[in-house]
Amino acid sequence: xxxxxxxxxxxxxxxxxxxxPHGDFxxxxxxxxxxxxxxxxxxxxHLKELGASLLLSNTYHLYxxxxxxxxxxxxxxxxxxxxxxxxxxxxxxxxxxxxSDTRKIDDDGVTFKSHxxxxxxxxxxxxxxxxxxxxxxxIIMAFDECSDPNDxxxxxxxxxxxxxxxxxSFEAHKRPDQALFGIxxxxxxxxxxxxxxxxxxxxxxxxxxxxxxxxxETKADMHSxxxxxxxxxxxxxxxxxxxxxxxxxxxxxxxxxxxxFDCVLPTRLARHNAAFxxxxxxxxxxxxxxxxxxxxxxxxxCYTCRTFTRAYIxxxxxxxxxxxxxxxxxxxxxxxxxxxxNIMASILDGSFESRVSGWLKQWHGNAERxxxxxxxxxxx
Amino acid sequence: xxxxxxxxxxxxxxxxxxxxPHGDFxxxxxxxxxxxxxxxxxxxxHLKELGASLLLSNTYHLYxxxxxxxxxxxxxxxxxxxxxxxxxxxxxxxxxxxxSDTRKIDDDGVTFKSHxxxxxxxxxxxxxxxxxxxxxxxIIMAFDECSDPNDxxxxxxxxxxxxxxxxxSFEAHKRPDQALFGIxxxxxxxxxxxxxxxxxxxxxxxxxxxxxxxxxETKADMHSxxxxxxxxxxxxxxxxxxxxxxxxxxxxxxxxxxxxFDCVLPTRLARHNAAFxxxxxxxxxxxxxxxxxxxxxxxxxCYTCRTFTRAYIxxxxxxxxxxxxxxxxxxxxxxxxxxxxNIMASILDGSFESRVSGWLKQWHGNAERxxxxxxxxxxx
Numbered sequence: 001x002x003x004x005x006x007x008x009x010x011x012x013x014x015x016x017x018x019x020x021p022h023g024d025f026x027x028x029x030x031x032x033x034x035x036x037x038x039x040x041x042x043x044x045x046h047l048k049e050l051g052a053s054l055l056l057s058n059t060y061h062l063y064x065x066x067x068x069x070x071x072x073x074x075x076x077x078x079x080x081x082x083x084x085x086x087x088x089x090x091x092x093x094x095x096x097x098x099x100s101d102t103r104k105i106d107d108d109g110v111t112f113k114s115h116x117x118x119x120x121x122x123x124x125x126x127x128x129x130x131x132x133x134x135x136x137x138x139i140i141m142a143f144d145e146c147s148d149p150n151d152x153x154x155x156x157x158x159x160x161x162x163x164x165x166x167x168x169s170f171e172a173h174k175r176p177d178q179a180l181f182g183i184x185x186x187x188x189x190x191x192x193x194x195x196x197x198x199x200x201x202x203x204x205x206x207x208x209x210x211x212x213x214x215x216x217e218t219k220a221d222m223h224s225x226x227x228x229x230x231x232x233x234x235x236x237x238x239x240x241x242x243x244x245x246x247x248x249x250x251x252x253x254x255x256x257x258x259x260x261f262d263c264v265l266p267t268r269l270a271r272h273n274a275a276f277x278x279x280x281x282x283x284x285x286x287x288x289x290x291x292x293x294x295x296x297x298x299x300x301x302c303y304t305c306r307t308f309t310r311a312y313i314x315x316x317x318x319x320x321x322x323x324x325x326x327x328x329x330x331x332x333x334x335x336x337x338x339x340x341x342n343i344m345a346s347i348l349d350g351s352f353e354s355r356v357s358g359w360l361k362q363w364h365g366n367a368e369r370x371x372x373x374x375x376x377x378x379x380x
Numbered sequence: 381x382x383x384x385x386x387x388x389x390x391x392x393x394x395x396x397x398x399x400x401p402h403g404d405f406x407x408x409x410x411x412x413x414x415x416x417x418x419x420x421x422x423x424x425x426h427l428k429e430l431g432a433s434l435l436l437s438n439t440y441h442l443y444x445x446x447x448x449x450x451x452x453x454x455x456x457x458x459x460x461x462x463x464x465x466x467x468x469x470x471x472x473x474x475x476x477x478x479x480s481d482t483r484k485i486d487d488d489g490v491t492f493k494s495h496x497x498x499x500x501x502x503x504x505x506x507x508x509x510x511x512x513x514x515x516x517x518x519i520i521m522a523f524d525e526c527s528d529p530n531d532x533x534x535x536x537x538x539x540x541x542x543x544x545x546x547x548x549s550f551e552a553h554k555r556p557d558q559a560l561f562g563i564x565x566x567x568x569x570x571x572x573x574x575x576x577x578x579x580x581x582x583x584x585x586x587x588x589x590x591x592x593x594x595x596x597e598t599k600a601d602m603h604s605x606x607x608x609x610x611x612x613x614x615x616x617x618x619x620x621x622x623x624x625x626x627x628x629x630x631x632x633x634x635x636x637x638x639x640x641f642d643c644v645l646p647t648r649l650a651r652h653n654a655a656f657x658x659x660x661x662x663x664x665x666x667x668x669x670x671x672x673x674x675x676x677x678x679x680x681x682c683y684t685c686r687t688f689t690r691a692y693i694x695x696x697x698x699x700x701x702x703x704x705x706x707x708x709x710x711x712x713x714x715x716x717x718x719x720x721x722n723i724m725a726s727i728l729d730g731s732f733e734s735r736v737s738g739w740l741k742q743w744h745g746n747a748e749r750x751x752x753x754x755x756x757x758x759x760x
Contacts, residue, residue: 036696036701038699038701040701041706042703043706043707044687065698065699066670066691066698070671073671074671074673074691075673080691080692081692082687082692290450291453291454293454293455303423308462309454311446311450311454312454312460312461312462314446315416315445315446318445319441319445321418322420322702323418323420323423325702326706327423
């Protein structure tokens with residue numbers, strides 16, 4: 001029911017295809033995030049036009065509202081949100097740690113309060129898998145604990161717990177039409193990461209995720225961790241770098257052997273009036289665009305850039321019209337999906353290694369992580 | 381450049397076609413409102429899919445932000461908002477009277493404060509036309525004064541001023557590629573309405589609007605005013621009932637000889653989580669829809685009803701996702717556009733008079749004007 005096939009390699013970079021019950025998707029792939037069973041401000045038709053193939057949705061949010069049982073009763077997540085193509089849900093672990101004000105972790109699981117209404121809930125590996133079984137995404141994730149990468153002691157404890165929880169998640173998983181991926185933790189400590197990569201690879205997961213990155217470590221630490229971990233992973237399983245990132249992060253991740261990415265950044269930037277561009281990141285609210293008849297990015301062929309001027313988008317922003325967010329989300333997602341598509345083509349035709357430095361240079365100006373940290377609410 | 385052709389009549393109801401520099405539109409027509417150069421939550425592609433033919437935008441709002449000169453510099457309103465089909469702008473008069481907290485009317489014009497930043501501005505008939513010439517819509521409106529319909533003395537004064545301003549608007553209008561319509565006022569007083577209808581009809585306007593209705597008068601008064609006025613209007617000019625209304629109002633207006641309608645109601649209701657339906661108006665936030673697998677309206681074939689459940693739309697509302705507004709706007713606008721399209725077909729095939737009472741009955745439950753008065757901020 002699931003099959004990962006490698007089509008080509010260039011250095012560590014890989015091009016492949018992953019078969020799921022809701023169709024195949026090619027890798028490398030960038031998955032837009034639909035936290036609450038919708039990619040903010042877009043219809044499923046917009047996402048199809050963008051060429052999105054894999055969507056991510058968040059277990060924590062859907063469990064709290066509208067509830068996984070309600071979604072199951074209505075035919076599952078694909079039907080509920082009318083996305084007929086591949087989907088992935090996370091385990092809820094990351095959100096429990098980052099969004100909940102009060103949470104208590106023990107070796108069995110986590111008790112936390114809802115950010116919606118303050119009510120108390122408990123997630124265990126078994127519960128997370130049960131909820132994800134109810135939601136019905138094609139790819140689901142083991143329940144894990146994401147540590148502060150700069151705290152070695154805590155990272156060691158969280159990693160050990162993540163390993164026990166990986167085994168329990170594997171045991172609890174019931175649906176053969178869903179592929180359960182394991183998650184590697186270990187912060188930025190090489191010994192921990194080696195241990196975690198080896199342990200998670202030893203289990204029979206059909207795919208392997210790298211968690212605990214892009215949560216406060218330096219870029220250099222992220223890259224050295226990826227360099228190390230990817231050498232230890234089996235070649236025949238897809239590798240998923242969770243919650244990453246900017247266009248530059250994608251290029252760097254692919255060059256290090258990553259196949260799957262997801263990030264809220266394109267739609268979150270859109271809500272902050274910001275756009276990726278080959279000139280660097282633009283904030284369309286800037287007065288300099290008031291009479292600018294150009295598209296956001298003259299090299300872009302997305303619907304927004306084919307159709308609207310910077311001046312019009314700035315007007316929509318100032319007038320507080322939600323269409324601004326829609327148009328910027330379309331552009332930012334197109335940028336990511338199109339970049340990954342071009343990179344895949346270059347891996348297939350053997351030009352990736354000669355083009356990678358050019359891409360990194362082109363997209364460097366969009367990687368201002370200090371302004372828009374992906375995970376600003378991380379709490380130990 | 382402009383031509384109105386009547387195709388068929390059934391009683392007082394008319395079917396026709398109006399030719400403009402941006403294409404023809406059939407009448408009766410319902411024009412969605414894009415107050416700030418965008419129909420809230422929708423892209424121009426959505427509007428094309430809905431079969432919208434004529435869009436309205438608001439001179440008052442666009443003058444204040446982003447400014448009519450900026451729009452002219454960027455090629456005019458059609459190009460600015462990327463609506464290639466017919467457009468109409470109002471004169472700004474109604475908004476000056478209803479939105480501005482401080483305004484002073486004299487026979488020459490109106491001085492008012494911006495609802496955006498409190499700055500002081502002045503509209504005269506000449507200034508309104510100059511702004512509308514800058515915006516460049518196909519149909520533009522004479523500057524008028526809308527009175528409290530229940531205040532006869534004020535209605536008489538406002539009507540006389542409207543007549544002088546109609547003459548001045550006509551004189552000031554410079555662009556032959558824009559059709560300037562005159563506006564009839566006179567509250568709900570039959571003598572005033574007769575006088576105004578005769579005066580406005582005596583000028584060489586290519587179309588005639590009826591203003592000052594749906595602003596606080598009873599339904600009975602609206603209907604008797606329409607009955608009276610439409611008998612006095614030339615047959616060969618299109619008739620535009622401004623700012624009206626509900627599905628029921630449209631049916632009643634068409635039966636009385638109206639050709640053109642506009643109203644914010646479909647998109648405003650959408651922002652209040654409400655939907656037109658053949659069962660009567662629904663509020664999708666209602667808990668009764670939490671697990672409802674049906675579309676909003678089982679008899680509707682819009683994108684929203686073909687695709688999504690009530691349960692999903694309710695989830696989006698509770699999760700504060702803007703997609704809820706998009707999906708409800710699509711449904712509500714489709715309802716209006718489709719109703720008018722069906723009515724036009726019935727006028728053409730001669731079945732209107734036998735079907736009108738059925739339509740009125742079907743849509744009656746959507747006409748709760750007491751809950752959603754179109755113009756709640758009317759001030760004398």
